[in-house]
Amino acid sequence: MLLVIRPAARASGRQATSVTDTARPLDDPIDRLIAAALVGTGAAPSSNSRTRPGCRSRPCRPACGGSKPTASSRASGPLVDPEALGLPLAALIAITPLDHDHECDVPDRLAGLSEIETCHSVAGEDSFVIFVRVSSPTALEALIREIRRRAKVSTRTTVVLQTFFENRAHPVVGADDKQPADKASPP
Numbered sequence: 001m002l003l004v005i006r007p008a009a010r011a012s013g014r015q016a017t018s019v020t021d022t023a024r025p026l027d028d029p030i031d032r033l034i035a036a037a038l039v040g041t042g043a044a045p046s047s048n049s050r051t052r053p054g055c056r057s058r059p060c061r062p063a064c065g066g067s068k069p070t071a072s073s074r075a076s077g078p079l080v081d082p083e084a085l086g087l088p089l090a091a092l093i094a095i096t097p098l099d100h101d102h103e104c105d106v107p108d109r110l111a112g113l114s115e116i117e118t119c120h121s122v123a124g125e126d127s128f129v130i131f132v133r134v135s136s137p138t139a140l141e142a143l144i145r146e147i148r149r150r151a152k153v154s155t156r157t158t159v160v161l162q163t164f165f166e167n168r169a170h171p172v173v174g175a176d177d178k179q180p181a182d183k184a185s186p187p
Helices: 008-012 029-041 058-064 100-110 137-151
Strands: 089-097 116-121 128-134 153-160
Touching: 089 100, 089 137, 100 116, 100 128, 100 137, 128 137, 137 153
Parallel strands: none
Antiparallel strands: 089 128, 089 153, 116 128
């Protein structure tokens, strides 16, 4: 198997209905490298491509760089099951800088940590919330220590027990009426 992509059943919340609806781990080291490269670039290979990263053939080019996001879009890549990549533990970490004069530096200080998937500036008591994926509770503890050391922050951590949905599609809003495009009446 080349790549374990999160099945539509799991992403949509449906129960798995067949063997192909269940995720399987990536056991082959080459497949794990390909999956990691695809997740890292945010690119998905064409459906008929079974070529490896580094190639220059036309079907492989999306995996070697992909298209750049535009002002109205963001890069979207494959939905690779994190458990298949050995990252079963997800957590939300609320971050508060110890020195509020250097609050703006926090995202830059944490950008090099590959375990961090997203970083959000938030309103409220905390300044930032990050979403992380790691291999174990011990790895989470080490990551939290590294976050505190690099960014000079205090943290509050919430471990994710189960994800019911994520990466949901957003309705396209019509420019004139602020209604979703599929519900807007034709001009």
